[in-house]
Amino acid sequence: SWFRGCGRTNISCKNVNGKLVEVGKWPWQVSILFLGMNICSGSLIHRQWVLTAAHCLQRSKDPLSYSVKMGVQSLSENGTELPVIHVVIHEDFTNLSQDLALLKLRDSVSWSPLIQPVCxxxxxxxxxxxxxxWMIGWGKMDIHGNNSGNSLVCQMNNTWIQMGVVSWSFSCKQRHFPGVYTSTSYFTDWMKKQIGDVRFVSRAGPACLSPVFLTSSILLVSLGCLWLL
Structure with a gap:
C-alpha cells in the first residue's frame, strides 16, 4: 500500500518539456469540476471525502453535477476523476462566514504517490x-478563481496539517487587505459529525510560509500583503 499516514508526501521529479518538475509535493490537492469544468479546488481528507469552500458549490444543489479530479500537478492533466454523490454545506454558511463544505465521492480512492490525504x-x-x-494553488499568486477552496497547510513534525480553507480576498494587489481563510480547527466537531473516521492532529511542532492570524471561525492570512491588526 502507498498509504503512509495523512499529511505525508512522496516527492519525485519528472521531465516536462525539458525541465525537471517536482511531483507529489501536494498529493491531497484536487480540482473540483462542475459539468466537467474546473471551478474550484479542494483537499482530500479521507478515502471518500473532499474538503472545500461552501461558496464553490452554489451553482447547483445536484451532487451529480460535480466531480473531483486528483493526482495531477496542473489543470491540463487528466488524472483520476471521480463523481460526487453527496454535498454537505455548513448549515450556517453565509458569504462571509462558515464557508466550509464536504464532498462525498462515489468510490473510495486508491492511494498512490500522487494521491494522499492531508491531516x-x-x-x-x-x-x-x-x-x-503554504497556500496550495494552481500557479496563481492570490486566492481568486479556481484557487477558492484550496488548503492552507503548515508542516509540523514532518506532517502537513491543513489549518485553513481558501475563502475570499480583496486580492493582494490591494494593499492592507488580507486573504481570508476558514479555520479548520474551529470546525473539528462539525467535520467529525459528517465523516466520523478522519484523523485530527494534536501535536504541534516546528512551523512552516506566510503570517497567520486566527479570529474565531475565520483565519486571516497575509500573502505578501500588509495586514495590520
Missing part, C-alpha cells in the same frame, strides 16, 4: 503568531 488539526492546535504556511 486536520484538533480544536486546540493553533499556529503560533507569525507562523509561516
Amino acid at each position: 486536520l488539526p484538533n480544536p486546540k492546535l493553533k499556529p503560533s503568531f507569525g507562523s509561516l504556511c
Whole structure:
C-alpha cells in the first residue's frame, strides 16, 4: 500500500518539456469540476471525502453535477476523476462566514504517490503568531478563481496539517487587505459529525510560509500583503 499516514508526501521529479518538475509535493490537492469544468479546488481528507469552500458549490444543489479530479500537478492533466454523490454545506454558511463544505465521492480512492490525504488539526492546535504556511494553488499568486477552496497547510513534525480553507480576498494587489481563510480547527466537531473516521492532529511542532492570524471561525492570512491588526 502507498498509504503512509495523512499529511505525508512522496516527492519525485519528472521531465516536462525539458525541465525537471517536482511531483507529489501536494498529493491531497484536487480540482473540483462542475459539468466537467474546473471551478474550484479542494483537499482530500479521507478515502471518500473532499474538503472545500461552501461558496464553490452554489451553482447547483445536484451532487451529480460535480466531480473531483486528483493526482495531477496542473489543470491540463487528466488524472483520476471521480463523481460526487453527496454535498454537505455548513448549515450556517453565509458569504462571509462558515464557508466550509464536504464532498462525498462515489468510490473510495486508491492511494498512490500522487494521491494522499492531508491531516486536520484538533480544536486546540493553533499556529503560533507569525507562523509561516503554504497556500496550495494552481500557479496563481492570490486566492481568486479556481484557487477558492484550496488548503492552507503548515508542516509540523514532518506532517502537513491543513489549518485553513481558501475563502475570499480583496486580492493582494490591494494593499492592507488580507486573504481570508476558514479555520479548520474551529470546525473539528462539525467535520467529525459528517465523516466520523478522519484523523485530527494534536501535536504541534516546528512551523512552516506566510503570517497567520486566527479570529474565531475565520483565519486571516497575509500573502505578501500588509495586514495590520
